[in-house]
Amino acid sequence: MQRKDLIALGFMTFALFLGAGNIIYPPILGQQAGSELLFAAVGFLLTAVGLPLLALVAMALTGGSREMTELLPKQWSRAFWLILFIAFGPALVIPRVAVVAYEMGMVPFLDTPQAWQLALYSGVFFALALLLALKPGAMINAVGRWVTPALIVLLCAIAWGTLSHPQDMIHATTMAAPLSDGLVQGYMTMDCIAALGFGAVIGQAIRQLGISEPKAMARYTIYAAIIAAIGLSLVYLMLMYLGATSHSIAPNATNGGQILALYVAALFGLPGKLLLALTITLACLTTAVGVGSACAHYFSSEFKLNYAVALVGVMLVSAITANIGLTQLIAISAPAVVTLYPLAVALVILALVRHKLPNALYAYRIIFPVVALFALLDGAKAAGLLAESSIQALEHWLPLFSQGMGWLIPFMVTLAFAWLSGYGKRSIQVA
Secondary structure (H helix, E strand, C coil): CCCCHHHHHHHHHHHHHHHHHHHHHHHHHHHHHHHHHHHHHHHHHHHHHHHHHHHHHHHHHHHHCHHHHHHCCHHHHHHHHHHHHHCCCCCCCHHHHHHHHHHHCCCCHHHCCCCCHHHHHHHHHHHHHHHCCCCCCHHHHHHHHHHHHHHHHHHHHHHHHHCCCCCCCCCCCCCCCHHHHHHHHHHHCCCHHHHHHHHHHHHHHHHCCCCCCHHHHHHHHHHHHHHHHHHHHHHHHHHHHHHHHCCCCCCCCCHHHHHHHHHHHHHHHHHHHHHHHHHHHHHHHHHHHHHHHHHHHHHHHHCCCHHHHHHHHHHHHHHHCCCHHHHHHHHHHHHHHHHHHHHHHHHHHHHHHCCCCHHHHHHHHHHHHHHHHHHHHHHHHHHHCCCCHHHHHHHHHCHHHHCCCCCCCHHHHHHHHHHHHHHHCCCCCCC
16 A cells, blocks of 8 residues: 555544544633643543544454354344444434534524524535535545645644634642543544444555555554554544633633634634634544444345445435434433443443453353443433432442443453453353
8 A cells, every 4th residue: 555545544643533522622621630630632542543543443453343242142243233233324413413513514604593504404415415415436536635624724723823822821720630530521532432333444545555464454454443543542632731721701601612713713813713623623524424434334234235325314314303303302312322332332442351261151141231231220210210318329339330441440350250261161262
């Protein structure tokens, strides 16, 4: 692979992850962290960048995302991927990015936003995303060589304004534990799920460049992941510093989107609003392209559909969802995502260590149900299905349950048990 192709592949991977949520999370973290920004940033980068990077590396080493569940019973594996791609795709993520692009990119310029304006905007948005995603090989050219560089230029303009003209001094922290708070907020970006979905897109883009040998594909996937991780880290650090110097212009902000909008407007005025609108729109568009393509790859292989037909279906359902009951759909889908995420993280860790396990099949089949059980408790809490007394009891007896990670300690204990007890089981060969 030529160097320019590798750079374009890395840029495409970077852009696929850099959605609106990734731009909005860091500013509020930076504002809250204040004088303890460094500790919060380290925690955030470990989980928001480290976990997706590990997921891409794990897929490269195992041969693909679907291979990561090959040691699970077939029904478990199929249910996991089906729920993941429904929640990850047309039920939540794709329509949400279109609505975020509309609200941050168009609504500031409208006097009285109307429903038909959202319908028109989402129609154009998804038509463009469809055209970019129709040919995965062409996507690396469109996204990696044109859209992403444009996005990087816009982000550099915001970074230059922030670093040369900070709007305030850094204030004292409002966090009790900046490092752990950063870890949790980075975890809650849930980009590990995105990495599992994007694996097929990245693999297809590499094959379109004429590379099909498994070891070469794994190597280039890891290179692309490292480029993306570096880019994401720089963007997150810039946005966290922006948030840390935003107290005077956004003292009562409740989310990072408000901080970013007020800061950019203070730096650049009306051109700043246009700059932010274009930045958010491009970030959302690349995410929609990547997620839509990943979902289409899954549905076409799982249900024997033509890729183009599956992609049109995903984009059409997403366009409809973006215009009807998105709040209700988020309320339904968010608990599913909270439940799936621990399973995704556990699969990534198992994929990285499974060649070291004395009996990988045994380990997978006792660890996965345990993680699923405790992940269901996190999901039930997110869905409001647990009584307050149950929540209080679980928060008392289950470490990290209050932070949405009640599955972590049971996973670690079960992994240690599987590792030690696996020596007494019949060993198997793992491809």
